[in-house]
Amino acid sequence: MATATQASAGTQNPAQVGEKWITFRIWRQESATRPGGFEEFRVPHRKGANVISCLMQIQRNPVNAAGKTTTPVTWDAACLEEVCGSCAMNINGRVRMACSALVDQLEWPITLEPMRKFPIVRDLAVDRSRMFDSLKRVKAWVELDGTYNLGPGPRQSPLEQAQRYLLSTCMTCGSCLEACPQITVDNDFMGAAPISQVRFFNMHPTGAMHAQERLHGLMGPGGIQDCGKAMNCVQVCPKEIPLTTSIAAMNREVNKQALRDLFTRDEDAEEAAGGPA
């Protein structure tokens, strides 16, 4: 129900001022156990608008294209600057961040769907905990003695920094998993993001001391060998992280590690703790 108060607050009827309308087809699903379907909305076009600003307009006037009052759409978002990783969704059939999806660069009507490789929470919001679990599995951290002041860290060349920086911007948005044909909502392949994180940590001088533990994390069910080399991940990564380069590099390291494991007995553990050559 559009009230007089709402109209005075900037949601005036755009038809009266000759504005353009954008039609949105948005996936609505109250919860994982309920059936879902599309609902259409018409939103007045504003210069510079993106998908999030349009969803915000719907919040201020939750009426669908048929004129029926409905609930506001649920979606995840936080920074709106493409650094927090929250707002990944399928927009016109392609996974991307909604905050940087400018409506003037999209085909209309605009179709919004949740990512399909993650359990749905509601509407466009999904549960990405499988990604955070993978980060635990591969021990995606530097083993630290403590947060005491122990002086500077190891020296690194500007080139090493530049290489690591490329990998460091992964925001666990899930785009690479969504685009991967090997991943389904109920299988356990970890996808590109955590594999690239192993490379990130194994490139750090201190991180490298525990490289083989991370490589072991990439082995086994759901690990790196499930990659089918479709190369979709690298094409959808909003941060343009060289994911397939990371996968190839880690594949080589995992194979070397597997060989080492074959010839290494427990009593050789101390030697093995020296890390990969």
Added chain:
Amino acid sequence: MAEARFTVVGGGLAGLMTVIKLCEAGQSVDLLSIVPVKRSHSVCAQGGINGAVNTKGEGDHPDIHVRDTLRGGDFLAEQTSVKGMCYAAPGIIYLLDRMGVPFNRTPEGLLDFRRFGGTLHHRTAFAGATTGQQLLYALDEQVRRYEAAGQVTKYEYWEWLGMVKDESGRVVGSVALDLRTMEIRSLPAEAVMLATGGPGIVFGRSTNSIINTGTAAGRAYLEGAVYANGEFIQVHPTSIPGDDKLRLMSESVRGEGGRVWVPKKKGDDRDPTQIPEGDRWYFLEEKYPKYKNLVPRDVATREIFYVCRDMGLGVHGRDGVYLDVTHISPHVLDAKIKGVMEIYEKFVGDDPRRTPMIIFPGMHYSMGGLHVTFESGSNLEPVVGSPVNQATNLPGLFASGEADHAYHGANRLGANSLLSCIYGGMIGGPAMLSYAKNRSGSATAASSRVFESAKQEWVERFDRIRKMDGPENPYVLARELGEVMTENVTVVRRNDKLRKTLEKLAELKDRWTRIDVLDHGNSSNRPLSFVNQLWNMFALGEVMAKGALLRDESRGAHYKPEFQLPEPKTKDPREDPEWMKLWQQRHEKWAKTTLARNTKNGPEISYEPIPTPVLQPEPRFYA
């Protein structure tokens, strides 16, 4: 007796550092966050983190960092905490380096440092232009390590609703809401840390993440915590206006040589690249020959505002000035500030490497927050491990990060926020632990009745909100709140407009009672949570507006032209005795911390003198 646990609310830098310190001491922590902690607002910080490591042969020293910070904050900051922070800063940067943060490097492989506003030294360590993201990830990874070891239980997509107090008024836990199932639960804790960030969304559109409603700090204030310096709101000089938010263009753009200018001639509509040097006015460089484009943020913001609003010299006659990096090689830009360049490119569509950016000030940061205390040692730094540090006036409740009031005074220097968050967590965690040890009984020994009744109150409140079906849309009310706060409580403050703001807030609170919650269900009902948050946002709006109304002076980010001191007659104001007299009078009256306490009639404001053991106040000038 159940196992002792601590609750940390907020998964940004301050919260995560608190968690790490508690875990290192062998404690168990419940970590509450409305989003997965890796998505917290700390990711948005672009430019860097300050620490006087002095690797550039400039003679930098923590004492100079202290002085820049206290002076930058116009002597409203809590001095011992600032000293502790600045002295800890080099160690904190080294620690982050050890954690694997990909800081930019010098050819020799050392940490590189850039210049930032309000200082003449290269003091800011940085990881490209996504330093906040890298720092947050580093702490997130360490917390994940403790999570994997079973010491941390994450409650992600959980919202902190309020405190549980025992009969003596001690905070013994929290009531929290599961944002997916809408279940309400009480969580006992030996001590609670609110590291819940800033209140940017009270201003509608700001550079903040849309999760930064300030709801937790607002609620804590409503439940008796003192909120301090609420009127000190930093408006960042350079942001890109947008319908959904104001996107930050980091200070590092100017730190790397970016220049701010407007065409000298009003209505000069030539393409900026076609406007010759002689027709450009680099107004910051002209007015501030020493600091040039790197004057503190409040100064830059007022100048840009003045050039656009009072002189009418904004680009294309509108709000906006050029921020120009086209004279810098694209290679250097990509190596040092690629993240910022990309944001402009993505959201505006122009390549800032080729054409000057158009920017305008945007609400950015709250210097004020929950009032916290510190125990000063003989070295005039906080005694690490003292239960007094980061403590609010409510026993058992602590605050750190942007949610506390202490470190930045009347204006925060760029690249000091990441530092204050981490330092606040570093001393806040140990403070919670010693607080708990000093108490006679465990919080979990409090009668189960207090936990049950606190929870029940919230269950009933949410049941009432869930049924609201009046004519008012909560998101429309939020927009109106943002508009009035941005118009009247940001760059320029006038008492008549501040009074009107308080009237508007009263109107909004009245309309809140006739809200339509829009969704009456129990599955990820975001509007339900938002309607509750909105009430707390109104409370903070009142604290800010009333604090601004009553503070009849200009100081840092709080600028009241009606109460401005006249210009001194000399370039260095200290050489003008008449002016110094005026300054001294003003100083004695107003160099005090604003304290807001919640009463039936709204915020009650009082002032607390600020001890100055570290540095004697002096006039603040940058010319």
